Amino acid sequence: EIVLTQSPATLSLSPGERATLSCRASQSVSIALAWYQHKPGQAPRLLIYDASNRATGIPARFSGSGSGTDFTLTISSLEPEDFAVYYCQQRNSWPPLTFGPGTKVDIK
Amino acid sequence: QVQLVESGGGVVQTGGSLRLSCAASGFTFSTYGMHWVRLTPGKGLEWVAYIHHDGSKKHYADSVEGRFTISRDNSKNTLFLQMNSLAADDTAMYYCAKPSVPTHGDFVNWGQGTLVTVSS
Numbered sequence: 001e002i003v004l005t006q007s008p009a010t011l012s013l014s015p016g017e018r019a020t021l022s023c024r025a026s027q028s029v030s031i032a033l034a035w036y037q038h039k040p041g042q043a044p045r046l047l048i049y050d051a052s053n054r055a056t057g058i059p060a061r062f063s064g065s066g067s068g069t070d071f072t073l074t075i076s077s078l079e080p081e082d083f084a085v086y087y088c089q090q091r092n093s094w095p096p097l098t099f100g101p102g103t104k105v106d107i108k
Numbered sequence: 109q110v111q112l113v114e115s116g117g118g119v120v121q122t123g124g125s126l127r128l129s130c131a132a133s134g135f136t137f138s139t140y141g142m143h144w145v146r147l148t149p150g151k152g153l154e155w156v157a158y159i160h161h162d163g164s165k166k167h168y169a170d171s172v173e174g175r176f177t178i179s180r181d182n183s184k185n186t187l188f189l190q191m192n193s194l195a196a197d198d199t200a201m202y203y204c205a206k207p208s209v210p211t212h213g214d215f216v217n218w219g220q221g222t223l224v225t226v227s228s
Contacts, residue, residue, distance in 0.1 A: 044203070097213045099154065100152075
């Protein structure tokens with residue numbers, strides 16, 4: 001099973017600041033990594049697929065990078081609606097499909 | 109547009125059973141594999157199960173193998189999750205999810221979720 005770790009667990013930032021979230025895989029997942037955003041009371045939303053491709057309708061302030069075992073999600077300038085929990089997920093080797101434990105981005 | 113609507117959640121005692129349903133519309137359901145994913149406050153997101161478009165392949169997380177069964181009725185555009193021998197750890201919001209490509213392990217579209225609470 002491929003284990004994903006995310007850092008930091010919590011990121012406290014102000015609107016307008018840049019957010020940098022990390023995801024590390026226990027073994028290479030090539031570029032088969034996605035990022036999801038989850039807000040309370042809502043379904044999770046796909047942001048990035050295949051490491052760096054924005055899903056349909058996702059604003060350009062969200063970007064993903066990385067390959068192999070190290071990945072980054074960057075939010076260039078936080079909007080009020082971006083405060084949420086972010087999960088990475090790999091599909092390179094499954095079953096099982098695995099998620100990271102999440103990074104909570106909250107308001108400083 | 110793609111719509112996924114889950115139902116069947118509720119409160120059940122430890123050791124009990126529930127059957128979740130997911131009604132799909134807005135795409136050709138019979139050509140897509142489908143997933144169940146759950147969200148718990150303590151553990152975050154966890155993939156639960158996958159079924160091939162025609163039901164010929166099924167995969168499960170170790171945590172539910174042997175207790176949960178995924179199935180589908182393509183004539184009714186509906187996905188199911190039969191959950192038996194429920195334990196407190198199964199308490200979660202359960203989502204059905206559609207992948208980007210019929211056999212992919214990603215989750216492009218999600219339902220609104222159905223809440224399962226297992227109590228002793």
